[in-house]
Amino acid sequence: MLEVSSIAAEVRLGMDFAEYYKTTSLYQRNKALIRELSTPPPGANDLFFPTQYSQSSLGQFKSCLWKQWITYWRSPDYNLVRFFFTLVTALMVGTVFWRVGMKRNTSGDLSKVLGAMFGAVMFVGINNCQTVQPVVAVERTVFYRERAAGMYSALPYALAQVICEIPYVFVQASYYVVLVYAMVNFEWKVEKFFWFFFISFFSFLYFTYYGMMTVSITPNQQVASIFAAAFYGIFNLFSGFFIPRPKIPKYWVWYYWICPVAWTVYGLIVSQYRDVTKEINILGTNHNVTIKQYIDDQYGFKSDFMGPVAGVLVAFTVFFAFVFAFCIKTMNFQNR
Numbered sequence: 001m002l003e004v005s006s007i008a009a010e011v012r013l014g015m016d017f018a019e020y021y022k023t024t025s026l027y028q029r030n031k032a033l034i035r036e037l038s039t040p041p042p043g044a045n046d047l048f049f050p051t052q053y054s055q056s057s058l059g060q061f062k063s064c065l066w067k068q069w070i071t072y073w074r075s076p077d078y079n080l081v082r083f084f085f086t087l088v089t090a091l092m093v094g095t096v097f098w099r100v101g102m103k104r105n106t107s108g109d110l111s112k113v114l115g116a117m118f119g120a121v122m123f124v125g126i127n128n129c130q131t132v133q134p135v136v137a138v139e140r141t142v143f144y145r146e147r148a149a150g151m152y153s154a155l156p157y158a159l160a161q162v163i164c165e166i167p168y169v170f171v172q173a174s175y176y177v178v179l180v181y182a183m184v185n186f187e188w189k190v191e192k193f194f195w196f197f198f199i200s201f202f203s204f205l206y207f208t209y210y211g212m213m214t215v216s217i218t219p220n221q222q223v224a225s226i227f228a229a230a231f232y233g234i235f236n237l238f239s240g241f242f243i244p245r246p247k248i249p250k251y252w253v254w255y256y257w258i259c260p261v262a263w264t265v266y267g268l269i270v271s272q273y274r275d276v277t278k279e280i281n282i283l284g285t286n287h288n289v290t291i292k293q294y295i296d297d298q299y300g301f302k303s304d305f306m307g308p309v310a311g312v313l314v315a316f317t318v319f320f321a322f323v324f325a326f327c328i329k330t331m332n333f334q335n336r
Contacts, residue, residue: 053152060152064160068139072164075135079168082131086124090176093120094183101186101272104291107282107298110273116184117268118241121200122232122261124176125207128169129228132211136161137221144334158325165208173201186272195271195306202313203264209320210260216327235261245300260316266301267309274303 003009010017021027053060072079097116103109143157177197186192214224236242238252239261248256256262276291295301 060156064157068160068164078135085127086172086176089123090179097184099185101184104278118265121203121264128208129211132208133215133221133224136212136215154329158328162321169205173204199267202317206260206317206320213320213324216324219333240265263312270301
């Protein structure tokens, strides 16, 4: 067909196919049919669709959740890397701080435990933040194309991606807590173990959502990595580990209360030592105080503050997830 209707065929026959077509009866019949079909019959109504999308919000969410779940399951380079890194970190922390959890003779012993908790959460948390960024960046490109095609809206997509992370982080936190708790030799009480798991799980989760959030508010993964890294140092500085809260200048202490890592350290320490009345020696002095009193005086950790700590950790997790969903919906970084 292309050969017989080409320009070379027109030259060979000495005619213009388009002009010749306009002189035929077929052209006249087609023009009349177009005019007839372009005029709606009397009493006809315009096409109307009650919703913008073919599926309800729940249907869109189910489809997006199924799609994201399959995508995550088929991404071993992402999930296996963070699982392996968490395993190595747990073994490293457990061996470096082998059985120091029950050593409670001096304030230096408590500092070791605090360092173990702080370091482990930061290592795994930052790794979660960095590894999730390329996954979200690729998925966002797919989302732009599929949203433009009218397949689904932004909120079901964002909610599905947020929920898909939960079971993977749950598995990650489970074996991390079991290994670290046993090797560091914390006190084996059901309440203390599950507080340790709760805080670790939500800390890993808010770091993951923080990484997703940084991608949603930046044009690409490279900028997101730089943006996220800029806050790692601030999280470290105001975590309450390097500078205890009572020693932070009053004009900067406000940032301590909005630093998520500070609440993680607060919860980990208080959950393990809030009921310990054993006396310890403060290094450099002959003064002995109970552990419960020491963490209150030195770090400002109140023994009856675990409820608010848990609430704030959940709030940080929800906040980062909400900002991710909101920015995915409202911000568009497409080049065209």
